[in-house]
Amino acid sequence: MSLSDLSILYTRLSDVQADLKSGALSLPALVDYYLGRIEATSALNAYVEVYAEEARMRAQVLDQKFREQPEAVGRLFGMVVSLKDVICHAGHEVTAASKILEGFESLYSATVVERLLAEDAIVIGRVNCDQFAMGSTNENSVYGPVQNAVGDQLVPGGSSGGSAVAVQTDTCLASLGSDTGGSVRQPASFCGVVGMKPTYGRISRYGLLAYASSFDQIGTLTHSVADAALLLEVMAGPDDYDSTASQHPVESYTDLSFDRPAKIAYFAAALEHEQLHAEVKVRSAKTIQLLRQEGHTVEAVPFDYLDFIIPAYYVLTTAEASANLSRYDGIRYGYRNQEAGDLLETYRKTRTEGFSEEVKRRIMLGTFVLSAGYYDAYYGKAQRVRRLIYERTREILQEYDFIMMPASPVPPWPIGEKNEDPVAMYLADIFTVQANMAGIPAICVPCGELQNGIPFGIQLMADQFAERPMLAFADYLHQLPHKSF
Secondary structure, three states: OOHHHOOOOOOOHHHHHHHHHHOOOOHHHHHHHHHHHHHHOHHHOOEEEEOHHHHHHHHHHHHHHHHHOHHHOOOOOOOEEEEEOOEOOOOOEOOOOOHHHOOOEOOOOOHHHHHHHHOOOEEEEEEOOOHHHOOOOOOOOOOOOOOOOOOOOEOOOOOOHHHHHHHHOOOOOEEEEEEOOOOOHHHHHHHOOEEEEOOOOOEOOOOEOOOOOOOOEEEEEEOOHHHHHHHHHHHEOOOOOOOOOOOOOOOOOOOOOOOOOOEEEEEHHHHOOOOOOHHHHHHHHHHHHHHHHOOOEEEEEOOOOHHHHHHHHHHHHHHHHHHHHHHOOOOOOOOOOOOOOOHHHHHHHHHHHHOOHHHHHHHHHHHHHOOOOOHHHHHHHHHHHHHHHHHHHHHHHHHOOEEEEEOOOOOOOEOOOOOOOHHHHHHHHOOOHHHHHHOOOEEEEEEEEOOOOOEEEEEEEOOOOOHHHHHHHHHHHHOOOHHHO
């Protein structure tokens, strides 16, 4: 097998493992292939650090383990992954794509990383992202913007844009990202890959650099739903280091059987929204038509809070960010201004120089909404709106299996186009934020292309801890012949 002759080598771990077991492929050769792809696509700026020698050495060790004791290898043997630059990996830098953490090396690994390594996965590098996961385009990074491989200098989405492009360009089989308001699902839609965010607390957040702690969840970007299911099964479960990690039993997510008609809700207000791009509207309507033809029930339901989601979300997340990011002050680790004359000036200059404009904007917004005289008017009211969104969402999901809508109201836009209008950028999250507000699982799967060849992704949301049926139906949806329209 000539690895260099293939543009997309593998899209499922099961295929990798079949060839490893038959001898048609060796793990060191697979790692070399991915390293070659990273070099060939370096202009897209997806990676900020590549663990080339470490990955090669681990591949050799695991290859020998497999030859000597094939039954002893882990469930992720053959899985090469990358990590978003907000997930800690012991002995490696983690900077949240920010100057404020310049040169910081993690002392420990995130629980998810420990669980992947325990099942014999290989970590090939850390990938670019919006600074502290704050952004929808992956332009807000100290390492520069990431470019969508679709071309024409388009954004890949954010904040996990580097993770999406890493999978899109076949530089790894899977990537771990984080999702606070759509940061896994929106770039998955823009890049034509599968992006999954589990129920809040389904995966431990220990070792994830916090943006907004009551919203953040680690998620996956993969080529296939099967690999997303396997990764979730490996990473999910209680964790003594994270009190918010759920004790709910871990199901067999890799059982992707779904053999009954589904009952699916969608919001007419979403498909008629003024922010919805015409092509996205047409593509969404055709997906609904296709599902109805396949025998599923797809019905419009009222949802009166769509236009309140984004304002409430940004009040709450910026408030949490202002508290979480207060720990970055240049005193104990990371970047520090060397010209300050006293402690107060050290704080001021370090944080001014270390944080990007977008991060500073969100810190200041969060500090404002938490300030005396404004707490009840903004933060308290946003919390009440969040409760209403949660209750209405759960109410719908008592009657329907899933809520379906586009992952993004618009296709990816050119790099730099919305940099002067942050509100327009925030509105790109209008369809993904709901899942984080309600703490429910959601997944985006590619469903064909728009007229210009740009990928189009449909999002499914399910009730809390209903990942197994959601993944099963997403796998079914992913394999429908969408191009027939």
